[in-house]
Amino acid sequence: MRSTKYILSFAAILCLICAVVVSSARVALKERQTINKQLDQKKKVLGVVGLFDAGETVSPDEINQRFADNMRAKLVDLQTGRYVEASDDQLANFDQRKARQDPALSTTVDANSAQVRRVPNHALVYLKMKSGEIDKLVLPVEGKGLWSTLYGYIALESDTNTIAGITFYEHAETPGLGGEIDNPAWQAKWPGRKAFNGDWKPAIDVTKGSAGSVEDDPHNVDGLSGATITGRGVGYLIQFWLEEDKFGGYLANFRNGSLDGGQG
Ligand SMILES: Cc1cc2nc3c(=O)[nH]c(=O)nc-3n(C[C@H](O)[C@H](O)[C@H](O)COP(=O)(O)O)c2cc1C
Structure with a gap:
Protein backbone atom coordinates (compact mmCIF):
# COMPACT_ATOMS: atom_id res chain seq x y z
CA MET A 1 0.00 0.00 0.00
CA GLN A 41 -7.79 35.96 -43.46
CA LYS A 42 -5.92 36.64 -46.69
CA LYS A 43 -7.70 33.71 -48.36
CA LYS A 44 -11.05 35.16 -47.29
CA VAL A 45 -10.16 38.63 -48.59
CA LEU A 46 -8.91 37.18 -51.89
CA GLY A 47 -11.99 34.94 -52.06
CA VAL A 48 -14.48 37.78 -51.64
CA VAL A 49 -12.99 39.55 -54.69
CA GLY A 50 -12.84 36.35 -56.75
CA LEU A 51 -9.11 35.74 -56.51
CA PHE A 52 -9.25 32.55 -54.46
CA ASP A 53 -11.56 29.60 -54.72
CA ALA A 54 -12.42 27.69 -51.51
CA GLY A 55 -11.63 24.39 -53.27
CA GLU A 56 -8.18 25.53 -54.39
CA THR A 57 -5.01 24.06 -52.90
CA VAL A 58 -2.31 26.67 -52.99
CA SER A 59 0.85 27.11 -50.95
CA PRO A 60 1.11 29.84 -48.30
CA ASP A 61 3.74 31.54 -50.50
CA GLU A 62 1.29 31.64 -53.42
CA ILE A 63 -1.42 33.17 -51.20
CA ASN A 64 0.99 35.82 -49.92
CA GLN A 65 2.12 36.55 -53.48
CA ARG A 66 -1.42 36.80 -54.81
CA PHE A 67 -2.30 39.12 -51.95
CA ALA A 68 0.76 41.32 -52.48
CA ASP A 69 0.14 41.48 -56.25
CA ASN A 70 -3.53 42.44 -56.05
CA MET A 71 -4.52 43.90 -52.70
CA ARG A 72 -3.60 47.13 -50.98
CA ALA A 73 -4.37 47.60 -47.27
CA LYS A 74 -5.48 51.01 -45.97
CA LEU A 75 -6.42 52.30 -42.55
CA VAL A 76 -9.57 54.43 -42.54
CA ASP A 77 -10.57 56.91 -39.85
CA LEU A 78 -14.29 56.19 -39.54
CA GLN A 79 -15.06 59.62 -38.11
CA THR A 80 -13.53 61.56 -41.00
CA GLY A 81 -13.90 58.87 -43.67
CA ARG A 82 -10.30 59.51 -44.68
CA TYR A 83 -7.16 57.42 -44.82
CA VAL A 84 -4.76 57.41 -41.89
CA GLU A 85 -1.00 57.36 -42.48
CA ALA A 86 0.28 53.89 -41.56
CA SER A 87 3.50 52.00 -42.22
CA ASP A 88 3.43 48.53 -43.83
CA ASP A 89 4.24 47.13 -40.41
CA GLN A 90 1.34 48.95 -38.75
CA LEU A 91 -1.02 47.78 -41.48
CA ALA A 92 0.16 44.17 -41.22
CA ASN A 93 -0.20 44.15 -37.45
CA PHE A 94 -3.36 46.21 -37.03
CA ASP A 95 -5.82 44.23 -34.94
CA GLN A 96 -9.23 45.79 -35.41
CA ARG A 97 -10.95 43.52 -32.93
CA LYS A 98 -8.43 44.44 -30.25
CA ALA A 99 -8.84 48.14 -31.11
CA ARG A 100 -12.61 47.81 -30.81
CA GLN A 101 -12.24 46.52 -27.25
CA ASP A 102 -9.89 49.33 -26.21
CA PRO A 103 -11.80 52.41 -24.95
CA ALA A 104 -8.91 54.62 -26.12
CA LEU A 105 -9.16 53.30 -29.67
CA SER A 106 -12.90 52.89 -30.07
CA THR A 107 -16.25 54.59 -29.51
CA THR A 108 -19.48 53.30 -28.00
CA VAL A 109 -22.50 53.33 -30.31
CA ASP A 110 -26.23 53.57 -29.62
CA ALA A 111 -28.24 50.36 -29.44
CA ASN A 112 -28.58 48.97 -32.95
CA SER A 113 -30.02 45.94 -34.75
CA ALA A 114 -26.54 44.55 -35.49
CA GLN A 115 -25.99 44.52 -31.71
CA VAL A 116 -22.61 46.17 -32.08
CA ARG A 117 -21.57 48.00 -28.91
CA ARG A 118 -18.26 49.60 -29.87
CA VAL A 119 -16.82 50.73 -33.18
CA PRO A 120 -13.05 51.10 -33.65
CA ASN A 121 -11.85 54.60 -34.52
CA HIS A 122 -9.80 53.13 -37.36
CA ALA A 123 -10.73 50.28 -39.66
CA LEU A 124 -8.59 48.20 -42.00
CA VAL A 125 -9.94 48.06 -45.55
CA TYR A 126 -8.47 46.38 -48.61
CA LEU A 127 -8.44 47.75 -52.13
CA LYS A 128 -8.35 45.30 -55.01
CA MET A 129 -6.20 46.76 -57.75
CA LYS A 130 -6.50 46.13 -61.48
CA SER A 131 -4.13 47.75 -63.97
CA GLY A 132 -3.19 50.37 -61.37
CA GLU A 133 -6.82 51.33 -60.68
CA ILE A 134 -9.00 50.48 -57.69
CA ASP A 135 -11.36 47.77 -58.88
CA LYS A 136 -13.09 46.75 -55.64
CA LEU A 137 -13.20 47.74 -51.95
CA VAL A 138 -13.25 45.17 -49.17
CA LEU A 139 -14.73 46.31 -45.86
CA PRO A 140 -14.63 44.41 -42.56
CA VAL A 141 -18.05 43.83 -40.98
CA GLU A 142 -19.30 42.20 -37.81
CA GLY A 143 -22.54 41.79 -35.89
CA LYS A 144 -24.74 39.34 -34.07
CA GLY A 145 -26.30 36.25 -35.60
CA LEU A 146 -28.36 33.94 -33.41
CA TRP A 147 -25.66 32.40 -31.21
CA SER A 148 -22.56 34.35 -32.02
CA THR A 149 -20.90 37.41 -33.48
CA LEU A 150 -20.35 36.98 -37.21
CA TYR A 151 -17.06 38.39 -38.54
CA GLY A 152 -16.61 38.85 -42.25
CA TYR A 153 -16.07 41.10 -45.23
CA ILE A 154 -18.24 42.73 -47.86
CA ALA A 155 -16.68 43.63 -51.19
CA LEU A 156 -18.08 46.51 -53.26
CA GLU A 157 -17.36 47.41 -56.86
CA SER A 158 -15.67 50.79 -57.38
CA ASP A 159 -19.09 52.45 -57.81
CA THR A 160 -19.32 51.80 -54.01
CA ASN A 161 -22.85 50.48 -54.51
CA THR A 162 -22.75 47.19 -56.42
CA ILE A 163 -21.94 44.26 -54.17
CA ALA A 164 -19.04 42.12 -55.43
CA GLY A 165 -19.18 39.51 -52.67
CA ILE A 166 -19.64 38.64 -49.04
CA THR A 167 -17.77 36.22 -46.79
CA PHE A 168 -17.40 35.27 -43.13
CA TYR A 169 -14.23 34.09 -41.43
CA GLU A 170 -15.53 33.47 -37.92
CA HIS A 171 -18.86 32.66 -36.28
CA ALA A 172 -20.45 29.95 -34.17
CA GLU A 173 -23.85 29.56 -35.84
CA THR A 174 -25.31 26.04 -36.19
CA PRO A 175 -23.80 24.05 -39.07
CA GLY A 176 -26.52 23.41 -41.67
CA LEU A 177 -28.69 26.27 -40.33
CA GLY A 178 -27.08 29.64 -39.57
CA GLY A 179 -23.77 28.10 -40.68
CA GLU A 180 -25.14 28.24 -44.23
CA ILE A 181 -23.82 31.81 -44.40
CA ASP A 182 -20.59 30.06 -45.44
CA ASN A 183 -22.30 28.16 -48.24
CA PRO A 184 -20.86 29.35 -51.59
CA ALA A 185 -24.33 28.89 -53.14
CA TRP A 186 -25.83 31.42 -50.70
CA GLN A 187 -22.88 33.80 -51.01
CA ALA A 188 -23.30 33.64 -54.81
CA LYS A 189 -26.70 35.34 -54.42
CA TRP A 190 -25.04 38.62 -53.35
CA PRO A 191 -22.91 39.84 -56.29
CA GLY A 192 -24.64 42.41 -58.46
CA ARG A 193 -27.13 43.49 -55.79
CA LYS A 194 -27.09 47.08 -54.60
CA ALA A 195 -25.93 48.09 -51.13
CA PHE A 196 -27.56 51.55 -51.11
CA ASN A 197 -30.81 53.14 -52.25
CA GLY A 198 -31.03 56.29 -54.41
CA ASP A 199 -30.32 58.52 -51.37
CA TRP A 200 -27.19 56.55 -50.47
CA LYS A 201 -28.86 55.04 -47.41
CA PRO A 202 -27.97 51.38 -46.72
CA ALA A 203 -30.73 49.30 -48.29
CA ILE A 204 -29.45 45.76 -48.79
CA ASP A 205 -31.37 43.23 -46.71
CA VAL A 206 -31.86 39.50 -46.23
CA THR A 207 -35.53 38.60 -46.67
CA LYS A 208 -37.48 35.72 -45.18
CA GLY A 209 -37.96 33.37 -48.14
CA SER A 210 -36.86 34.05 -51.70
CA ALA A 211 -35.78 37.36 -53.15
CA GLY A 212 -36.29 38.27 -56.79
CA SER A 213 -33.58 38.46 -59.43
CA VAL A 214 -30.66 40.87 -59.11
CA GLU A 215 -32.37 43.15 -61.68
CA ASP A 216 -35.89 43.01 -60.22
CA ASP A 217 -35.03 42.95 -56.53
CA PRO A 218 -31.57 44.52 -56.16
CA HIS A 219 -31.85 45.24 -52.42
CA ASN A 220 -32.90 41.79 -51.18
CA VAL A 221 -31.11 38.46 -50.80
CA ASP A 222 -32.78 35.07 -50.15
CA GLY A 223 -33.24 34.21 -46.48
CA LEU A 224 -31.75 31.06 -45.01
CA SER A 225 -34.31 28.35 -44.53
CA GLY A 226 -34.62 27.44 -40.82
CA ALA A 227 -32.16 30.19 -39.92
CA THR A 228 -34.13 33.39 -40.32
CA ILE A 229 -32.41 34.97 -37.33
CA THR A 230 -28.86 34.48 -38.64
CA GLY A 231 -29.88 35.67 -42.10
CA ARG A 232 -31.59 38.73 -40.67
CA GLY A 233 -28.45 39.38 -38.60
CA VAL A 234 -26.35 39.43 -41.78
CA GLY A 235 -28.67 42.04 -43.29
CA TYR A 236 -28.58 44.17 -40.13
CA LEU A 237 -24.82 44.04 -39.76
CA ILE A 238 -24.17 45.05 -43.36
CA GLN A 239 -26.63 47.93 -43.11
CA PHE A 240 -24.94 49.00 -39.86
CA TRP A 241 -21.43 49.16 -41.33
CA LEU A 242 -22.59 51.03 -44.45
CA GLU A 243 -24.15 53.84 -42.41
CA GLU A 244 -22.75 57.34 -42.82
CA ASP A 245 -20.79 57.31 -39.53
CA LYS A 246 -19.28 53.90 -40.22
CA PHE A 247 -18.05 53.20 -43.79
CA GLY A 248 -20.71 55.39 -45.47
CA GLY A 249 -18.65 58.58 -45.09
CA TYR A 250 -15.51 56.92 -46.41
CA LEU A 251 -17.39 55.49 -49.40
CA ALA A 252 -18.82 58.95 -50.18
CA ASN A 253 -15.30 60.44 -50.09
CA PHE A 254 -14.10 57.63 -52.34
CA ARG A 255 -16.91 58.27 -54.83
CA ASN A 256 -16.22 62.00 -54.88
CA GLY A 257 -12.52 61.40 -55.45
CA SER A 258 -11.79 63.53 -52.38
CA LEU A 259 -9.49 61.11 -50.60
CA ASP A 260 -5.79 62.01 -50.20
CA GLY A 261 -4.04 61.19 -53.46
CA GLY A 262 -7.35 60.70 -55.31
CA GLN A 263 -9.10 57.43 -54.68
CA GLY A 264 -5.94 55.51 -53.76
C1 LIG B 1 -30.53 23.20 -32.32
C2 LIG B 1 -31.01 24.39 -33.07
C3 LIG B 1 -30.10 25.21 -33.68
C4 LIG B 1 -30.51 26.34 -34.39
N1 LIG B 1 -29.59 27.14 -34.99
C5 LIG B 1 -29.98 28.26 -35.64
C6 LIG B 1 -29.04 29.13 -36.25
O1 LIG B 1 -27.84 28.90 -36.26
N2 LIG B 1 -29.52 30.25 -36.83
C7 LIG B 1 -30.86 30.56 -36.87
O2 LIG B 1 -31.22 31.60 -37.38
N3 LIG B 1 -31.75 29.73 -36.33
C8 LIG B 1 -31.36 28.59 -35.72
N4 LIG B 1 -32.28 27.78 -35.16
C9 LIG B 1 -33.70 28.08 -35.38
C10 LIG B 1 -34.16 29.25 -34.54
O3 LIG B 1 -34.36 28.83 -33.25
C11 LIG B 1 -35.43 29.81 -35.16
O4 LIG B 1 -36.42 28.88 -35.06
C12 LIG B 1 -35.21 30.13 -36.61
O5 LIG B 1 -34.23 31.10 -36.74
C13 LIG B 1 -36.48 30.63 -37.26
O6 LIG B 1 -36.24 30.52 -38.64
P1 LIG B 1 -37.34 29.99 -39.66
O7 LIG B 1 -38.46 30.97 -39.50
O8 LIG B 1 -36.69 30.05 -41.00
O9 LIG B 1 -37.66 28.60 -39.21
C14 LIG B 1 -31.88 26.65 -34.46
C15 LIG B 1 -32.81 25.81 -33.83
C16 LIG B 1 -32.39 24.71 -33.14
C17 LIG B 1 -33.40 23.84 -32.48
Whole structure:
Protein backbone atom coordinates (compact mmCIF):
# COMPACT_ATOMS: atom_id res chain seq x y z
CA MET A 1 0.00 0.00 0.00
CA ARG A 2 1.34 3.44 -0.95
CA SER A 3 1.05 6.21 1.62
CA THR A 4 -1.41 9.10 1.08
CA LYS A 5 1.57 11.46 1.00
CA TYR A 6 3.14 9.47 -1.83
CA ILE A 7 -0.11 9.48 -3.88
CA LEU A 8 -0.63 13.22 -3.41
CA SER A 9 3.00 14.03 -4.30
CA PHE A 10 2.78 11.80 -7.37
CA ALA A 11 -0.45 13.52 -8.50
CA ALA A 12 1.04 16.97 -7.90
CA ILE A 13 4.20 16.19 -9.90
CA LEU A 14 2.12 14.72 -12.73
CA CYS A 15 -0.06 17.85 -12.81
CA LEU A 16 3.03 20.04 -12.89
CA ILE A 17 4.57 18.08 -15.77
CA CYS A 18 1.30 18.23 -17.73
CA ALA A 19 0.96 21.97 -17.10
CA VAL A 20 4.52 22.58 -18.32
CA VAL A 21 3.94 20.45 -21.45
CA VAL A 22 0.62 22.15 -22.30
CA SER A 23 1.88 25.69 -21.75
CA SER A 24 5.11 25.01 -23.68
CA ALA A 25 3.06 23.67 -26.60
CA ARG A 26 0.84 26.75 -26.45
CA VAL A 27 3.82 29.13 -26.48
CA ALA A 28 5.61 27.13 -29.21
CA LEU A 29 2.54 26.98 -31.45
CA LYS A 30 1.34 30.56 -30.92
CA GLU A 31 3.42 32.05 -33.72
CA ARG A 32 2.34 29.32 -36.14
CA GLN A 33 -1.31 29.85 -35.16
CA THR A 34 -0.99 33.59 -35.77
CA ILE A 35 0.59 32.97 -39.19
CA ASN A 36 -2.16 30.49 -40.11
CA LYS A 37 -4.86 32.90 -38.95
CA GLN A 38 -3.38 35.71 -41.07
CA LEU A 39 -3.16 33.34 -44.03
CA ASP A 40 -6.78 32.30 -43.60
CA GLN A 41 -7.79 35.96 -43.46
CA LYS A 42 -5.92 36.64 -46.69
CA LYS A 43 -7.70 33.71 -48.36
CA LYS A 44 -11.05 35.16 -47.29
CA VAL A 45 -10.16 38.63 -48.59
CA LEU A 46 -8.91 37.18 -51.89
CA GLY A 47 -11.99 34.94 -52.06
CA VAL A 48 -14.48 37.78 -51.64
CA VAL A 49 -12.99 39.55 -54.69
CA GLY A 50 -12.84 36.35 -56.75
CA LEU A 51 -9.11 35.74 -56.51
CA PHE A 52 -9.25 32.55 -54.46
CA ASP A 53 -11.56 29.60 -54.72
CA ALA A 54 -12.42 27.69 -51.51
CA GLY A 55 -11.63 24.39 -53.27
CA GLU A 56 -8.18 25.53 -54.39
CA THR A 57 -5.01 24.06 -52.90
CA VAL A 58 -2.31 26.67 -52.99
CA SER A 59 0.85 27.11 -50.95
CA PRO A 60 1.11 29.84 -48.30
CA ASP A 61 3.74 31.54 -50.50
CA GLU A 62 1.29 31.64 -53.42
CA ILE A 63 -1.42 33.17 -51.20
CA ASN A 64 0.99 35.82 -49.92
CA GLN A 65 2.12 36.55 -53.48
CA ARG A 66 -1.42 36.80 -54.81
CA PHE A 67 -2.30 39.12 -51.95
CA ALA A 68 0.76 41.32 -52.48
CA ASP A 69 0.14 41.48 -56.25
CA ASN A 70 -3.53 42.44 -56.05
CA MET A 71 -4.52 43.90 -52.70
CA ARG A 72 -3.60 47.13 -50.98
CA ALA A 73 -4.37 47.60 -47.27
CA LYS A 74 -5.48 51.01 -45.97
CA LEU A 75 -6.42 52.30 -42.55
CA VAL A 76 -9.57 54.43 -42.54
CA ASP A 77 -10.57 56.91 -39.85
CA LEU A 78 -14.29 56.19 -39.54
CA GLN A 79 -15.06 59.62 -38.11
CA THR A 80 -13.53 61.56 -41.00
CA GLY A 81 -13.90 58.87 -43.67
CA ARG A 82 -10.30 59.51 -44.68
CA TYR A 83 -7.16 57.42 -44.82
CA VAL A 84 -4.76 57.41 -41.89
CA GLU A 85 -1.00 57.36 -42.48
CA ALA A 86 0.28 53.89 -41.56
CA SER A 87 3.50 52.00 -42.22
CA ASP A 88 3.43 48.53 -43.83
CA ASP A 89 4.24 47.13 -40.41
CA GLN A 90 1.34 48.95 -38.75
CA LEU A 91 -1.02 47.78 -41.48
CA ALA A 92 0.16 44.17 -41.22
CA ASN A 93 -0.20 44.15 -37.45
CA PHE A 94 -3.36 46.21 -37.03
CA ASP A 95 -5.82 44.23 -34.94
CA GLN A 96 -9.23 45.79 -35.41
CA ARG A 97 -10.95 43.52 -32.93
CA LYS A 98 -8.43 44.44 -30.25
CA ALA A 99 -8.84 48.14 -31.11
CA ARG A 100 -12.61 47.81 -30.81
CA GLN A 101 -12.24 46.52 -27.25
CA ASP A 102 -9.89 49.33 -26.21
CA PRO A 103 -11.80 52.41 -24.95
CA ALA A 104 -8.91 54.62 -26.12
CA LEU A 105 -9.16 53.30 -29.67
CA SER A 106 -12.90 52.89 -30.07
CA THR A 107 -16.25 54.59 -29.51
CA THR A 108 -19.48 53.30 -28.00
CA VAL A 109 -22.50 53.33 -30.31
CA ASP A 110 -26.23 53.57 -29.62
CA ALA A 111 -28.24 50.36 -29.44
CA ASN A 112 -28.58 48.97 -32.95
CA SER A 113 -30.02 45.94 -34.75
CA ALA A 114 -26.54 44.55 -35.49
CA GLN A 115 -25.99 44.52 -31.71
CA VAL A 116 -22.61 46.17 -32.08
CA ARG A 117 -21.57 48.00 -28.91
CA ARG A 118 -18.26 49.60 -29.87
CA VAL A 119 -16.82 50.73 -33.18
CA PRO A 120 -13.05 51.10 -33.65
CA ASN A 121 -11.85 54.60 -34.52
CA HIS A 122 -9.80 53.13 -37.36
CA ALA A 123 -10.73 50.28 -39.66
CA LEU A 124 -8.59 48.20 -42.00
CA VAL A 125 -9.94 48.06 -45.55
CA TYR A 126 -8.47 46.38 -48.61
CA LEU A 127 -8.44 47.75 -52.13
CA LYS A 128 -8.35 45.30 -55.01
CA MET A 129 -6.20 46.76 -57.75
CA LYS A 130 -6.50 46.13 -61.48
CA SER A 131 -4.13 47.75 -63.97
CA GLY A 132 -3.19 50.37 -61.37
CA GLU A 133 -6.82 51.33 -60.68
CA ILE A 134 -9.00 50.48 -57.69
CA ASP A 135 -11.36 47.77 -58.88
CA LYS A 136 -13.09 46.75 -55.64
CA LEU A 137 -13.20 47.74 -51.95
CA VAL A 138 -13.25 45.17 -49.17
CA LEU A 139 -14.73 46.31 -45.86
CA PRO A 140 -14.63 44.41 -42.56
CA VAL A 141 -18.05 43.83 -40.98
CA GLU A 142 -19.30 42.20 -37.81
CA GLY A 143 -22.54 41.79 -35.89
CA LYS A 144 -24.74 39.34 -34.07
CA GLY A 145 -26.30 36.25 -35.60
CA LEU A 146 -28.36 33.94 -33.41
CA TRP A 147 -25.66 32.40 -31.21
CA SER A 148 -22.56 34.35 -32.02
CA THR A 149 -20.90 37.41 -33.48
CA LEU A 150 -20.35 36.98 -37.21
CA TYR A 151 -17.06 38.39 -38.54
CA GLY A 152 -16.61 38.85 -42.25
CA TYR A 153 -16.07 41.10 -45.23
CA ILE A 154 -18.24 42.73 -47.86
CA ALA A 155 -16.68 43.63 -51.19
CA LEU A 156 -18.08 46.51 -53.26
CA GLU A 157 -17.36 47.41 -56.86
CA SER A 158 -15.67 50.79 -57.38
CA ASP A 159 -19.09 52.45 -57.81
CA THR A 160 -19.32 51.80 -54.01
CA ASN A 161 -22.85 50.48 -54.51
CA THR A 162 -22.75 47.19 -56.42
CA ILE A 163 -21.94 44.26 -54.17
CA ALA A 164 -19.04 42.12 -55.43
CA GLY A 165 -19.18 39.51 -52.67
CA ILE A 166 -19.64 38.64 -49.04
CA THR A 167 -17.77 36.22 -46.79
CA PHE A 168 -17.40 35.27 -43.13
CA TYR A 169 -14.23 34.09 -41.43
CA GLU A 170 -15.53 33.47 -37.92
CA HIS A 171 -18.86 32.66 -36.28
CA ALA A 172 -20.45 29.95 -34.17
CA GLU A 173 -23.85 29.56 -35.84
CA THR A 174 -25.31 26.04 -36.19
CA PRO A 175 -23.80 24.05 -39.07
CA GLY A 176 -26.52 23.41 -41.67
CA LEU A 177 -28.69 26.27 -40.33
CA GLY A 178 -27.08 29.64 -39.57
CA GLY A 179 -23.77 28.10 -40.68
CA GLU A 180 -25.14 28.24 -44.23
CA ILE A 181 -23.82 31.81 -44.40
CA ASP A 182 -20.59 30.06 -45.44
CA ASN A 183 -22.30 28.16 -48.24
CA PRO A 184 -20.86 29.35 -51.59
CA ALA A 185 -24.33 28.89 -53.14
CA TRP A 186 -25.83 31.42 -50.70
CA GLN A 187 -22.88 33.80 -51.01
CA ALA A 188 -23.30 33.64 -54.81
CA LYS A 189 -26.70 35.34 -54.42
CA TRP A 190 -25.04 38.62 -53.35
CA PRO A 191 -22.91 39.84 -56.29
CA GLY A 192 -24.64 42.41 -58.46
CA ARG A 193 -27.13 43.49 -55.79
CA LYS A 194 -27.09 47.08 -54.60
CA ALA A 195 -25.93 48.09 -51.13
CA PHE A 196 -27.56 51.55 -51.11
CA ASN A 197 -30.81 53.14 -52.25
CA GLY A 198 -31.03 56.29 -54.41
CA ASP A 199 -30.32 58.52 -51.37
CA TRP A 200 -27.19 56.55 -50.47
CA LYS A 201 -28.86 55.04 -47.41
CA PRO A 202 -27.97 51.38 -46.72
CA ALA A 203 -30.73 49.30 -48.29
CA ILE A 204 -29.45 45.76 -48.79
CA ASP A 205 -31.37 43.23 -46.71
CA VAL A 206 -31.86 39.50 -46.23
CA THR A 207 -35.53 38.60 -46.67
CA LYS A 208 -37.48 35.72 -45.18
CA GLY A 209 -37.96 33.37 -48.14
CA SER A 210 -36.86 34.05 -51.70
CA ALA A 211 -35.78 37.36 -53.15
CA GLY A 212 -36.29 38.27 -56.79
CA SER A 213 -33.58 38.46 -59.43
CA VAL A 214 -30.66 40.87 -59.11
CA GLU A 215 -32.37 43.15 -61.68
CA ASP A 216 -35.89 43.01 -60.22
CA ASP A 217 -35.03 42.95 -56.53
CA PRO A 218 -31.57 44.52 -56.16
CA HIS A 219 -31.85 45.24 -52.42
CA ASN A 220 -32.90 41.79 -51.18
CA VAL A 221 -31.11 38.46 -50.80
CA ASP A 222 -32.78 35.07 -50.15
CA GLY A 223 -33.24 34.21 -46.48
CA LEU A 224 -31.75 31.06 -45.01
CA SER A 225 -34.31 28.35 -44.53
CA GLY A 226 -34.62 27.44 -40.82
CA ALA A 227 -32.16 30.19 -39.92
CA THR A 228 -34.13 33.39 -40.32
CA ILE A 229 -32.41 34.97 -37.33
CA THR A 230 -28.86 34.48 -38.64
CA GLY A 231 -29.88 35.67 -42.10
CA ARG A 232 -31.59 38.73 -40.67
CA GLY A 233 -28.45 39.38 -38.60
CA VAL A 234 -26.35 39.43 -41.78
CA GLY A 235 -28.67 42.04 -43.29
CA TYR A 236 -28.58 44.17 -40.13
CA LEU A 237 -24.82 44.04 -39.76
CA ILE A 238 -24.17 45.05 -43.36
CA GLN A 239 -26.63 47.93 -43.11
CA PHE A 240 -24.94 49.00 -39.86
CA TRP A 241 -21.43 49.16 -41.33
CA LEU A 242 -22.59 51.03 -44.45
CA GLU A 243 -24.15 53.84 -42.41
CA GLU A 244 -22.75 57.34 -42.82
CA ASP A 245 -20.79 57.31 -39.53
CA LYS A 246 -19.28 53.90 -40.22
CA PHE A 247 -18.05 53.20 -43.79
CA GLY A 248 -20.71 55.39 -45.47
CA GLY A 249 -18.65 58.58 -45.09
CA TYR A 250 -15.51 56.92 -46.41
CA LEU A 251 -17.39 55.49 -49.40
CA ALA A 252 -18.82 58.95 -50.18
CA ASN A 253 -15.30 60.44 -50.09
CA PHE A 254 -14.10 57.63 -52.34
CA ARG A 255 -16.91 58.27 -54.83
CA ASN A 256 -16.22 62.00 -54.88
CA GLY A 257 -12.52 61.40 -55.45
CA SER A 258 -11.79 63.53 -52.38
CA LEU A 259 -9.49 61.11 -50.60
CA ASP A 260 -5.79 62.01 -50.20
CA GLY A 261 -4.04 61.19 -53.46
CA GLY A 262 -7.35 60.70 -55.31
CA GLN A 263 -9.10 57.43 -54.68
CA GLY A 264 -5.94 55.51 -53.76
C1 LIG B 1 -30.53 23.20 -32.32
C2 LIG B 1 -31.01 24.39 -33.07
C3 LIG B 1 -30.10 25.21 -33.68
C4 LIG B 1 -30.51 26.34 -34.39
N1 LIG B 1 -29.59 27.14 -34.99
C5 LIG B 1 -29.98 28.26 -35.64
C6 LIG B 1 -29.04 29.13 -36.25
O1 LIG B 1 -27.84 28.90 -36.26
N2 LIG B 1 -29.52 30.25 -36.83
C7 LIG B 1 -30.86 30.56 -36.87
O2 LIG B 1 -31.22 31.60 -37.38
N3 LIG B 1 -31.75 29.73 -36.33
C8 LIG B 1 -31.36 28.59 -35.72
N4 LIG B 1 -32.28 27.78 -35.16
C9 LIG B 1 -33.70 28.08 -35.38
C10 LIG B 1 -34.16 29.25 -34.54
O3 LIG B 1 -34.36 28.83 -33.25
C11 LIG B 1 -35.43 29.81 -35.16
O4 LIG B 1 -36.42 28.88 -35.06
C12 LIG B 1 -35.21 30.13 -36.61
O5 LIG B 1 -34.23 31.10 -36.74
C13 LIG B 1 -36.48 30.63 -37.26
O6 LIG B 1 -36.24 30.52 -38.64
P1 LIG B 1 -37.34 29.99 -39.66
O7 LIG B 1 -38.46 30.97 -39.50
O8 LIG B 1 -36.69 30.05 -41.00
O9 LIG B 1 -37.66 28.60 -39.21
C14 LIG B 1 -31.88 26.65 -34.46
C15 LIG B 1 -32.81 25.81 -33.83
C16 LIG B 1 -32.39 24.71 -33.14
C17 LIG B 1 -33.40 23.84 -32.48
